[in-house]
Amino acid sequence: MAIPSTPAPQADDAPRVITERRGHVFLIGLNRPDKRNAADFAMLQQLALAYGELERDPDLRVGLVHAIGDHFTGGLDLADVGPRLGPNGLDMVPDGGLNPWQVDGRGLSKPVVIAVQGICLTLGIELMLASDVVVAAASTTFGQIEVARGILPFGGATIRFPRAVGWGNAMRYMLTGDRFDAAEAYRLGLVQQIVPDGTQLGRALDLAERIAGQAPLAVQATLANARTAVREGDAAAEARLQPELARLAGTTDARIGMEAFVTRTPASFIGK
CATH class of the missing domain: 3.90.226.10 (2-enoyl-CoA Hydratase; Chain A, domain 1)
Incomplete structure (x- = not known):
């Protein structure tokens, strides 16, 4: 372009x-x-x-x-x-x-x-x-x-x-x-x-x-955790890793991502 x-x-x-x-x-x-x-x-x-x-x-x-x-x-x-x-x-x-x-x-x-x-x-x-x-x-x-x-x-x-x-x-x-x-x-x-x-x-x-094209909630969570580490330190970011993982694992996008992995097809994420 x-x-x-x-x-x-x-x-x-x-x-x-x-x-x-x-x-x-x-x-x-x-x-x-x-x-x-x-x-x-x-x-x-x-x-x-x-x-x-x-x-x-x-x-x-x-x-x-x-x-x-x-x-x-x-x-x-x-x-x-x-x-x-x-x-x-x-x-x-x-x-x-x-x-x-x-x-x-x-x-x-x-x-x-x-x-x-x-x-x-x-x-x-x-x-x-x-x-x-x-x-x-x-x-x-x-x-x-x-x-x-x-x-x-x-x-x-x-x-x-x-x-x-x-x-x-x-x-x-x-x-x-x-x-x-x-x-x-x-x-x-x-x-x-x-x-x-x-x-x-x-x-x-x-x-x-x-x-x-990636899962938007996962992208935002990744960005947020990295920024937490910068602003508040490693310990603060570490404390949020497992809760964030649990939250994301329950999303529709996580299911879509897993299905795409199993079927070896492209994922189409919806941000939910």
Whole structure:
């Protein structure tokens, strides 16, 4: 699947995020290509609403975040967002939304795959860190450059970046603001696969559909237990393993999975 070519400058009221349902996969596209998909306040709100829709709809099993145009994101549009910062930071999640960076105590229960290309700065890296699988075009360049703008990363990089790549590797880039390429992102573990330019969305969709084809309750339980281990420690995750196994074993999907195993036929899970 090729990335659409960059369109002409958008009207101010053009949607900043476009969504598409493709089976059980929910495609969420950043749509401000004439500004390198820099996130203004409207984009932040619309992205939060898209994540809220993904969370609520039981028919949606996997999110796929991508970007229209040549670049994933140039980061935050400080000219638009800066004046909206209050004494408690930035209030960007409208009713019905969910913070895509999941730094307000509420997490997404479903997996997210991300396809990146071109420039991927600041909040783009943080969106990757808050997701589950990342596919990058070979020429993608990355940068956590907030310190060069006089602010700190506030979308979770200070929490997740060191955990994902190690303290020294994270500080190497967060404290200098230096850019790095896709090969370095892969070495660090920020990216799970590098593909030829223009093929990243297609590959990400393949992975998302592969995940969506599994038993959704089991996928969500696996994700939740892994996150419990990260947030609360191994003991908390271990304590929940057997109860979760018992719960899942009683589901219709577990029966479907067992029948598929016995008959050696593909399983068609229903999420119950």
